[in-house]
Amino acid sequence: MHADDKDGLPPGKRLVVRASQSLNAEPALEDLVADWITPVEGFYVRNHGPTPTVDVESFRLSIEGMVEKPLQLSVAELVERFPAVKASATLTCAGNRRSEFQEPKIPGVAWGAGAIGNAGWSGTSLAALLRQAGLRDGAKHVWFEGADEIVDKIEKYPFGGSIPLEKALAGDDRMPGALLATKMNDKPLTAEHGFPLRVVVPGYIGARSVKWLKKIVVSDQPSPNHYLAQAYKLIAEDTPAAVAAAAPIYEYVLNSAIAIPAPGSAVSAGRLKVEGFALPHGAPGHTLKTIELSSDGGQSWTGAKIISPVKDFCWVLWSAEISVTPKTERLIVRATDSAGETQPRDMPWNAKGYQYNAWHQVPLTVK
Numbered sequence: 001m002h003a004d005d006k007d008g009l010p011p012g013k014r015l016v017v018r019a020s021q022s023l024n025a026e027p028a029l030e031d032l033v034a035d036w037i038t039p040v041e042g043f044y045v046r047n048h049g050p051t052p053t054v055d056v057e058s059f060r061l062s063i064e065g066m067v068e069k070p071l072q073l074s075v076a077e078l079v080e081r082f083p084a085v086k087a088s089a090t091l092t093c094a095g096n097r098r099s100e101f102q103e104p105k106i107p108g109v110a111w112g113a114g115a116i117g118n119a120g121w122s123g124t125s126l127a128a129l130l131r132q133a134g135l136r137d138g139a140k141h142v143w144f145e146g147a148d149e150i151v152d153k154i155e156k157y158p159f160g161g162s163i164p165l166e167k168a169l170a171g172d173d174r175m176p177g178a179l180l181a182t183k184m185n186d187k188p189l190t191a192e193h194g195f196p197l198r199v200v201v202p203g204y205i206g207a208r209s210v211k212w213l214k215k216i217v218v219s220d221q222p223s224p225n226h227y228l229a230q231a232y233k234l235i236a237e238d239t240p241a242a243v244a245a246a247a248p249i250y251e252y253v254l255n256s257a258i259a260i261p262a263p264g265s266a267v268s269a270g271r272l273k274v275e276g277f278a279l280p281h282g283a284p285g286h287t288l289k290t291i292e293l294s295s296d297g298g299q300s301w302t303g304a305k306i307i308s309p310v311k312d313f314c315w316v317l318w319s320a321e322i323s324v325t326p327k328t329e330r331l332i333v334r335a336t337d338s339a340g341e342t343q344p345r346d347m348p349w350n351a352k353g354y355q356y357n358a359w360h361q362v363p364l365t366v367k
């Protein structure tokens with residue numbers, strides 16, 4: 001592991017550590033909304049095992065399964081032989097905001113609202129690679145496998161998962177359905193973000209964007225990997241039958257959060273500047289329509305202004321001015337998207353604590 005300080009944070013990272021055995025860390029929300037493109041130092045890290053060290057010279061990406069021509073490619077071959085693609089896309093963990101679920105307490109990393117970030121990803125499109133390998137009839141899913149090793153109570157396995165082939169082939173070179181990225185914000189990926197190669201699936205929960213990618217398998221079935229077949233599912237109770245019956249989560253949900261002021265701030269009565277982010281549902285064609293704030297428990301709402309670029313599969317940053325009085329106990333934000341979806345006031349509990357997207361509320365003291 002590349003960690004060199006006691007928190008397990010790699011050099012330069014400015015994050016709050018939520019778990020350090022496998023690094024899980026998120027930025028303070030006020031830092032998060034400083035830039036539409038999240039700097040690498042402030043980008044959350046979500047690892048299920050130790051960060052592997054990959055030797056780029058001997059590294060080969062393997063493409064196998066239902067393809068005409070299995071391929072083995074070095075990173076240099078991937079970069080030279082396939083068209084360069086660059087796109088900004090937001091990654092967010094399905095467990096983002098888990099700490100807001102009410103009792104009973106859910107096991108897992110107690111994320112605040114910072115397990116999200118927006119970066120410029122460069123590499124090539126997965127579709128270009130699949131076309132070169134040649135898809136065989138009946139192919140339906142694309143599996144990914146990372147070079148990390150997760151040690152369970154009884155076994156060891158790599159992190160992995162899959163996406164439907166339709167998603168892998170979707171989009172175009174401006175916004176591919178999935179990218180094979182070698183760079184994040186124009187610099188080679190850092191170790192904790194997947195060096196030398198990772199998948200980025202715009203619109204999908206972060207778990208589908210497999211880091212340290214070493215193997216792609218084309219199949220007629222979804223991946224049997226634990227992180228697709230069992231984890232990352234919305235279930236009311238954590239039993240084998242409930243897990244088996246539930247579908248894997250792919251798209252992330254519509255969401256928003258207030259970053260400034262911080263919870264518990266003491267502010268003066270009058271006009272208050274509020275800032276935050278909002279993310280449209282990760283389905284094609286969903287854009288944010290309104291972002292609204294309330295200082296009276298949701299009885300009346302004030303519109304926020306988008307102050308960042310607006311791009312497919314990317315978050316927006318927003319700012320609003322709202323009146324607060326000594327009676328104001330909290331600020332609330334909710335977003336609505338172009339398909340008419342609105343964030344719910346409450347969110348039903350689920351056993352793994354995923355996809356929390358109820359109104360984000362920040363308690364305040366107003367003097």
Ligand code: MTE
Binds near residue numbers: 047093147192207210
């Ligand atoms: N890929 C591998 N190989 N191992 C992992 O633990 N975590 C996933 C995904 N890809 C993970 C992985 C999860 S759950 C998320 S949310 C994103 O990586 C986080 O990406 P980041 O750490 O670059 O922010």
